[in-house]
Amino acid sequence: MKLAAQHLAVLIDRDDVCIVDVRSAAEYRDDGHLPGAINIPVQTILAHVASLAGYASIACICATGTRSKSAVRLLRSVGIAHAYDVVGGYAAWHEAKCVVSPRVVPA
Secondary structure (H helix, E strand, O other): OOOOHHHHHHHHHOOOOOOEEEEOOOHHHHHHHHOOOOOHHHHHHHHHHHOOOOOOOOOEEEEHHHHHHHHHHHHHOOOOOOEOOOOOOHHHHHHHHOEOOOOOOOO
């Protein structure tokens, strides 16, 4: 299933979604990320199925939507039907002028 960036912003405000950033750890750290997002690179998503299964909704996001689409397909293949692809990824999020947590600066 697909989820528009604006709709994700509403779900975040309601605290009604687990946001999974499926980009690499370096992208998550260096490029910023959504408030409250957890980083699980798409290549490792199936190793985290047990920890994700309890959430009511899971929104997967990446830079442009390609990896998040793959992550949702993988999650649905193992029975997690409540996973959603944020269409257009961070590019769409920025275009919609939604907020991103600042990048992590090492101490």
